Amino acid sequence: MDRQGDEMSTSQDTVRAYHERSKHQLRRYAAGPETLDWDAQPDPFRRWAGSPLTTLPLVAASIRTTWSGLHGDVAPRGISRETIGALFELSFGLTAWKQLGPDRWALRANPSSGNLHPTEAYLLAAQVSDLEDGLYHYAPKEHALELRTPLVASIPNSAPQLWIGLSSISWREAWKYGERAFRYCQLDTGHALGALRYAAATLGWQARVVTIISHTELAALLGLDRKMDFGTAEAEEPEVLIQVGPHLPQPLVVPRGWTNTDRWQGRANRLDAHPMYRWPVIDEVAVATRDAGGASEADGTPGPGRSAPVTDKADRPAAELILQRRSAQHFEPAAAMSLDAFLRIVESLLPGPGLPWDTMPSAPLVHAVIYAHRVDGLAPGAYVLPRSASGADLLSGALTAGRAWEAVSQVPPGIPLQRLAAPSRLAETLRTLSCHQAIARDACFAVSLVAEVDTAFSGSPSGYRQLFRECGLIGQVLYLSAEAEGYRGTGIGCYFDDAVHEFLGLADQRLQVLYHFTVGMPLSDTRISLEPPYADRSPITAPHDALAP
Helix, strand or coil, X not given: CCHHHHHHHHHHHHHHHHXXXXXXXXXXCCCCCCCCCHHHCCCCCCCEECCCEEECCCCHHHCCCECHHHHCCCCCCCCCHHHHHHHHHCCCCEEEEEEECCEEEEEECCCCHHHCCCEEEEEEEECCCCCCCEEEEEECCCXXXXXXXXXXXXXXXXXXXXXXXXXXXXXXXXXXXXXXXXXXXXXXXXXXXXXHHHHHHHCCCEEEECCCCCHHHHHHHHCCCCHHHHCCCCCCEEEEEEEEECCCCCCCCCCCCCECCCCCCCEECCCCCCCCCCCHHHHHHHHHCCCCCCCCCCCCCCCCCCCCCCCCCCCCEHHHHHHHCCECCCECCCCCECHHHHHHHHHCCCCCCCCCHHHCCCCCCEEEEEEECCECCECXXXXXXXXXXXXXXXXXXXXXXXXXXXXXXXXXXXXXXXEEECCCCHHHHHHHXXXXXXXXXXXXXEEEEEEEHHHHHCCCCCHHHHHHHHHHHHHHXXXXXXXXXXXXXXXXXXXXXXXXXXXXCECCCCEEEEEEEEEECECCCCCCEEECCCCCCCCCCCCCHHHCC
């Protein structure tokens, strides 16, 4: 084996070892903090002190694109400071403030494990008429852009061009979740990709991951390799670069060498001055899964996509549904879901050439096992939803319960949902398997997302990140599809890995459960007050010229 092969084998061993040690077991949880000081929680907002601030307008309420219209032909808006403001407001902006007693916390358009938000967003903007060419950090609390550095003088192509770079601050998750935090950072990256893709769709834009840029190049482009700018502040791990706009080129443009290395501005703030724990295994798996770049771009020509299932809320503005999305904390245990609503949500999980799967167009490697608790007209039980033909073959061979697969007469053609089993006390079992969380029992249905781990590893250890990101993207679809049906979702990163595998009959390591999700009718906590996200600013609610097609 050559040196490169040796390094890949070592990295794969590192990743597999991390995955095993970060599993929760019925008799023990993965390594994490023994205590939490909630008064010393890490600062949820990164700022770059000394970077000039450009306020973005609040214009999302002016976008009238309907939920069903997202999946059709939306007339593209031009690139301007107003549309950039809408893009960030609907993907990474604040959606509300909550308060209970002395505690006050923000909610955002992109969901996050424990509402800890490890994901940071950067904007690379060129040739936008009312915005200086440069690399910016998005500050969600202020809904503003912090200029980190202007771009070099000669930028090719006179048309406006935009990229969004995402990074992770693992300490935000590790502070609460310990060694399992790397998993959650990758899930959050997938959710962020989904949030960005839906936000772009409201403007008639596309959003696609640039796959041919390496980790090292991305770190340099975003200034995340500049240790002098971080000082003692927590480092950021580069994740992905996404090109965004109304008419993306094919292949995508890679902005190599565009940032001005002589004019960087700002120093990162410290999020936690007194960390109590260290989790070196997170850095080890991060290094082992970094992308070397060079992957060829998949065909990004937008296809017709899958039509949005018709609901009674299909004509509501998509921006309204996006901004009202919340993670349910409790479900009404007696609530049921109609079969039609259930099937529309299930259908939204099937991959296709359009929204949101065109964000990172690749063969689906994650499949769903759906536990129906209370769906009218559907017998309670476990159902399997393969998301590819090869996945169906793998699942049927790996799931020992696969011999009992049955067609479901109520399911229309085109939705490959099959009955897997009808275990007794399913809801209580799911509660136990999901770290004893009642939301897994009280939901109308729950989901285990099962990933083809060996298939992902056949290319590169970076495939480990991709699996979690695909799970997060599916989770974002579940969040918004549930919202569109009048229900609410909750992602569950805490579950007993091998106990779930045993429950499903997974006899080997080819398939691993990487995420749980629940959908049901939310119960509101009346003790918690809700405030608007930017109460000191006036949003634009009337149609705005800059947002016109």
